[in-house]
Amino acid sequence: MKSKATGIQYISNNGGLIDLDIKVQRDAAGKILSGLVLGATLEQNMTCIMIAEPGDFKDNLSLGVGIRSALLDEDLLEYRRKIKEQFPLDGLNVKHLDLYNLSKFSIDAEYES
Numbered sequence: 001m002k003s004k005a006t007g008i009q010y011i012s013n014n015g016g017l018i019d020l021d022i023k024v025q026r027d028a029a030g031k032i033l034s035g036l037v038l039g040a041t042l043e044q045n046m047t048c049i050m051i052a053e054p055g056d057f058k059d060n061l062s063l064g065v066g067i068r069s070a071l072l073d074e075d076l077l078e079y080r081r082k083i084k085e086q087f088p089l090d091g092l093n094v095k096h097l098d099l100y101n102l103s104k105f106s107i108d109a110e111y112e113s
Helices: 042-051 067-072 077-090
Strands: 006-008 010-012 018-020 022-026 032-036 038-040 092-098 106-111
Touching: 042 067, 042 077, 042 092, 042 106, 077 092
Parallel strands: none
Antiparallel strands: 006 038, 010 018, 022 032, 092 106
16 A cells, blocks of 8 residues: 655645645756655645545545534534544544644544554
8 A cells, every 4th residue: 555644745825725835846948847845744634634524535435524513513522533433544543632622632643554
């Protein structure tokens, strides 16, 4: 299985929009040598899974926690369960999950080796 720990980077604009991180590198003749920024993807993949609603990912329609809905909910138990259920679908092992308050929470996860 190909590792998901490294890949194309995203950049967050001030408006909350997420886009590809592109830094164009050209040679002396002006030909584009590279453009997409590659790097560690663990944090951005976890964020995407947290934000996504089921059905957002075309290759895995059941993947997504839908944390935006938690803003209207007082019980975060369902979202802790969803995280522990959804992260392994992308190959992530949840080592620690502290989600009892939306203003301060932490998730420690890593990709399977």
